[in-house]
Amino acid sequence: xxxxxxxxxxxxxxxxxxxLEKLGINxxxxxxxxxxxxxxxxKNEFDEEKxxxxxxxxxGRLMSRRIMGKASFAELQDEKGRIQLYFNRxxxxxxxxxxxxxxxFKKLTDIGDIIGVKGKVFKTQMGEISVNVSELTILSKxxxxxxxxxxxxxxTYDAFTDPDQRYRQRYLDLIVNAPVRDTFKKxxxxxxxxxNFLNDKEYLEVETPILQPIYGGAAARPFKTHHNxxxxxxxxxxxxxxxxxxxxxxxxxxxxxxxxxxxxEGMSRFHNPEFTQMELYVAYKDYKWMMELVEEMVEKIAIxxxxxxxxQVGENEIDFKRPWKRFTMFEAIEHFTGIDISQMDExxxxxxxxxxxxxxxDSMGKGKLIDEIFGETCxxxxxxxxxxxxxxxxxxxxxxxxxxxxxxxxRFEGIVNGKEICNAYSELNDPVDQRQRFEEQLLLAKRGDxxxxxxxxxxxxxxxxxMPPTAGLGIGIDRLAMIMTNSxxxxxxxxxxxxxxxxxxxxxxxxxxLELGIPEEWVPVVQKAGFPTVAELKEANPNKxxxxxxxxxxxxxxxxxxxxPEEVKAWIEA
RNA sequence: GACUCAAUAGCUCAGCUGGUAGAGCACAUCCCUUUUAAGGAUGGGGUCCUGGGUUCGAGCCCCAGUUGAGUCACCA
Numbered sequence: 001x002x003x004x005x006x007x008x009x010x011x012x013x014x015x016x017x018x019x020l021e022k023l024g025i026n027x028x029x030x031x032x033x034x035x036x037x038x039x040x041x042x043k044n045e046f047d048e049e050k051x052x053x054x055x056x057x058x059x060g061r062l063m064s065r066r067i068m069g070k071a072s073f074a075e076l077q078d079e080k081g082r083i084q085l086y087f088n089r090x091x092x093x094x095x096x097x098x099x100x101x102x103x104x105f106k107k108l109t110d111i112g113d114i115i116g117v118k119g120k121v122f123k124t125q126m127g128e129i130s131v132n133v134s135e136l137t138i139l140s141k142x143x144x145x146x147x148x149x150x151x152x153x154x155x156t157y158d159a160f161t162d163p164d165q166r167y168r169q170r171y172l173d174l175i176v177n178a179p180v181r182d183t184f185k186k187x188x189x190x191x192x193x194x195x196n197f198l199n200d201k202e203y204l205e206v207e208t209p210i211l212q213p214i215y216g217g218a219a220a221r222p223f224k225t226h227h228n229x230x231x232x233x234x235x236x237x238x239x240x241x242x243x244x245x246x247x248x249x250x251x252x253x254x255x256x257x258x259x260x261x262x263x264x265e266g267m268s269r270f271h272n273p274e275f276t277q278m279e280l281y282v283a284y285k286d287y288k289w290m291m292e293l294v295e296e297m298v299e300k301i302a303i304x305x306x307x308x309x310x311x312q313v314g315e316n317e318i319d320f321k322r323p324w325k326r327f328t329m330f331e332a333i334e335h336f337t338g339i340d341i342s343q344m345d346e347x348x349x350x351x352x353x354x355x356x357x358x359x360x361x362d363s364m365g366k367g368k369l370i371d372e373i374f375g376e377t378c379x380x381x382x383x384x385x386x387x388x389x390x391x392x393x394x395x396x397x398x399x400x401x402x403x404x405x406x407x408x409x410x411r412f413e414g415i416v417n418g419k420e421i422c423n424a425y426s427e428l429n430d431p432v433d434q435r436q437r438f439e440e441q442l443l444l445a446k447r448g449d450x451x452x453x454x455x456x457x458x459x460x461x462x463x464x465x466x467m468p469p470t471a472g473l474g475i476g477i478d479r480l481a482m483i484m485t486n487s488x489x490x491x492x493x494x495x496x497x498x499x500x501x502x503x504x505x506x507x508x509x510x511x512x513x514l515e516l517g518i519p520e521e522w523v524p525v526v527q528k529a530g531f532p533t534v535a536e537l538k539e540a541n542p543n544k545x546x547x548x549x550x551x552x553x554x555x556x557x558x559x560x561x562x563x564x565p566e567e568v569k570a571w572i573e574a
Numbered sequence: 575g576a577c578u579c580a581a582u583a584g585c586u587c588a589g590c591u592g593g594u595a596g597a598g599c600a601c602a603u604c605c606c607u608u609u610u611a612a613g614g615a616u617g618g619g620g621u622c623c624u625g626g627g628u629u630c631g632a633g634c635c636c637c638a639g640u641u642g643a644g645u646c647a648c649c650a
Binding site: 007008009010012013064066067068069070071072073084086088110111124125126128130144145146147148149150151152153155156157158159160161162163164165167176218219220221261263265266268269270271275277359419420421422423451474476478479490499500501 | 608610618640642646649
């Protein structure tokens with residue numbers, strides 16, 4: 001009953017599929033197809049004077065067709081780009097029988113089909129390098145029409161832009177919007193550069209559990225799940241910090257992991273429930289050393305991706321050239337507000353926050369207040385890469401106390417384009433202090449902070465055996481990818497960002513209709529008539545339904561035998 | 575979670591004060607020179623997001639819902 005749910009264009013394509021099969025052409029052949037060239041290679045290597053590339057085979061998706069009698073032009077898109085194809089009837093069909101050109105190519109091939117062509121490269125009168133096709137193979141017939149996007153001089157016509165469709169059907173976005181493919185290549189390159197950089201330093205890439213009995217290492221709400229056999233609650237990790245530090249205890253001097261983390265929080269253009277973070281821990285180092293590593297690594301990524309340290313992000317040109325600006329948190333606040341809060345107590349901080357229109361509540365301790373003031377007054381103004389150092393101890397239960405300033409820890413965040421991209425500490429390796437900090441977190445939790453950390457005995461046990469002084473880093477790969485690809489939303493650097501499921505119309509299976517005595521061929525017609533469920537059918541007016549069904553039979557020329565009115569009545573009353 | 579905006583043909587979008595649903599591309603038919611957003615002519619295609627309401631009459635007005643986007647909140 002295809003015509004009831006398919007669009008006209010889909011029906012036409014299905015018919016073309018049948019026609020191909022009738023002609024003995026398999027629209028989905030099993031054999032491998034020997035591709036010799038990519039589109040970009042042909043465009044780069046072809047030399048009219050040399051007359052090279054006289055026998056090439058390429059494969060890809062047909063993106064446009066211009067048919068003019070016995071000559072046609074088409075565009076083929078492969079992974080590397082697009083190239084024009086030229087089809088000439090008499091060259092494609094040298095003999096008497098021109099059916100292959102007239103029928104198979106002209107009628108049964110559509111935009112979106114995956115095809116392979118063999119031919120010789122030449123330059124058209126318009127000067128475009130093209131392949132003169134002598135052999136055409138259909139490799140996969142496309143049954144749905146593709147959005148058609150056209151381009152001229154960098155101007156795009158009828159762009160495929162609906163974000164809902166682009167994210168839910170990312171493959172379409174990738175087929176039709178070339179810059180999207182490039183964004184994800186850049187993201188892959190970014191990860192590769194980072195990995196090479198760390199491997200060159202002989203740090204060990206490791207994997208640690210995603211399902212964790214106690215979540216920790218960050219301030220966030222987790223996803224909760226359940227293991228049936230063990231009958232226990234498990235959490236999807238919010239960070240992998242504590243496991244990586246256990247590996248430092250175990251004697252590796254440098255470990256890192258590209259980790260998918262999961263946080264059960266709101267979504268926005270900067271937040272997806274699952275996101276990727278690279279965490280790195282290096283023994284015998286401190287946070288100052290780590291700052292230099294971050295600068296060097298990110299600068300290298302910028303150069304690798306763009307050939308320069310300067311990257312255009314929205315309206316800002318960001319320069320990742322070392323060294324980056326450095327501010328302590330108190331300096332930054334003083335710089336942007338003119339207020340020195342370094343000596344204030346909790347009460348004074350709360351008053352200052354109010355004065356600066358920073359929203360606060362009673363659950364906030366001294367550290368949280370300072371953090372809020374910073375977040376409100378400074379963060380968005382830090383466009384060029386900047387390190388903010390020396391955070392209040394209350395906000396950083398896993399960081400080592402500052403070597404010279406009371407009440408602070410040795411911590412820094414890297415801020416670029418007004419957003420945090422990384423977070424690092426001199427790791428706390430004093431087990432007595434660590435236990436105390438966890439206990440303070442418990443107090444915060446009692447005060448109402450639902451992101452306070454849980455006390456992790458297992459982790460404490462590990463560092464009680466002794467962990468070397470260690471520098472640790474977490475760097476947000478998605479955020480960094482956004483900056484490096486000039487993407488406005490995290491959804492643009494994730495292939496499949498989290499989306500709400502589309503609400504599907506409920507449809508009862510055909511068997512339920514058959515039980516009512518409805519002939520099989522009429523079931524989809526009844527459903528299409530506005531009764532997708534048996535329950536709804538039970539409410540129908542039999543006379544009206546009967547007329548509706550006969551009407552549809554006529555309109556769609558289905559050629560079915562109309563049911564009698566009493567039969568329709570019997571279905572409804574069955 | 576709050577507020578604002580959006581949803582119409584396969585795609586991009588018009589649609590006046592409430593009165594017979596439109597364009598470009600895509601698709602089909604016919605003709606046709608190596609064309610460049612690209613040949614020409616003709617034609618078909620709609621659950622106007624869903625469900626209610628107001629009205630003689632709703633794509634348009636009102637209410638509720640679905641999905642998306644933006645801003646804010648939480649957060650990396």
